[in-house]
Amino acid sequence: MRVALFVTCVTDTLYPGTGRATLAVLERLGVEVDFPLAQSCCGQPQFNTGYRRETEPLVRRFAEVFRGYDHIVTPSGSCAAMVRENHPRIAARAFGGRRADEVAGAASRTYELSEFLVDVLGVTDVGAYYPHTVTYHPTCHGLRTLGLGDRPRRLLENVRGLELVELPGARECCGFGGTFAVKNAAVSAAMGADKARGIEGTGAEAVCAVDNSCLMHIGGTLARRGSAVRPVHLAEILASTDGGTATDGTAGGTAGGTREAAR
Template sequence: MRVALFATCVNDALHPSTAIATVRLLERLGVEVDFPTAQSCCGQPQFNTGYRRACEPLLRRTARAFAGYDHVVTPSGSCVAMVRDNYPRIGARAAAEGRGTALADLAGELAPRVYELTEFLTDVLGVEDVGAYFPHPVTYHPSCHGLRVLGLGERPLRLLRAVKGLELVELPGAEECCGFGGTFAVKNPAVSAAMAEDKIRSALATGARVLCGADNSCLLHLDGTLRRRGDALRPLHLAEILASTESDPWTPGPEREDLG
């Protein structure tokens, strides 16, 4: 089984520890992971802002970078949604405009092979207990793309419940958007900030030490709110929790602060 890591540009630039944790976790489970260096942005910011034609070169680049792999795994539901839901739309539009089926063919070949991390663990590897150890109270925020587009459902929660030492605390209003929404946060900053405040208040009410998520873009947004407030709650990607074991415990990367 040939597996490639799609790190995503947010993780590469701001949260490299999440990509590293994903590789550590998969290798611990016996998966050999490659990292195609030709990968770049999937084009989601351009697509969501309305620059659909500008996404086409990125679709081609992504499809070529991951050609030949059985599975492409990424710790980002929003990027998976871009590839699986929007790449076929880009290809279909190009074909409808009389520009041939090349983009549609690339999208159709790539999309079924791309998995969000929790999907890959539960649906492909068939595991829920990954041997993790994380002795902290945690609450989980389901990001919109994973929740509404991919339908991840209980997958992340089943994985968290199997982590030794972890106390999973239900997040009130979990299905409400955190307010990030990519360029929505830039175009509508006041509304975005108010939504983040609502989400943070709900998370703080749980008494958890860690606010877990499966998309670092949303966690980055929420972390900004937490830092401005001076709250002790720490956002942390699910991959970093699942990669932590008793013999190899989680330690903060350069972009993290300790839980202590």
């Protein structure tokens, strides 16, 4: 089984620890992971802003870079949704023929991390240990586009030491929405404040999600409120063990473009 890590722009640039954590979890389960150095943006910011033609080269590049892999795994619900839902439609309109088929094939092999663990590997217990109280925020793309359902929760429920507490209004958007936060800053901030209040009300030490973009928005809002609740990506919790985490240098490999195959 050939598996590639699609690390995404936000993770690679701002949260490389999530990439390392994803790699650590997969390797712990015996999966050999490649990291194609030529990967780049999936085109979501351009597409969501209305620049379809500027998105097309990125769609084509994604299919070319990840050609030949059985599975493409990403720690991002929004980027997985962009690839799966929009890449085939963009390619059918822009390219057609064999190239469109190649794009559609790559899209069908792309999985958000929890999907890959539960649906492909058939695993809900990855051997993690995280002795903290955690609440889970289901991000919009994961919830509504990918239909992740209870997959992330099932993984969290099997983490030793973790106490999972319910988040009131969990299905409500955090207010980030990519370029929505830029174009509608006041509304975005108000939605973020509502989400932060709900999170604080749970008494949790950490809030978990499958998208660093949403965690960035939520984390910034919590920090401005002086909250002690910390945002943590699902991959980082799953990578944590008695011996440390993938983000503190005690576990995991390398992501972010430093080697072709991480083993």
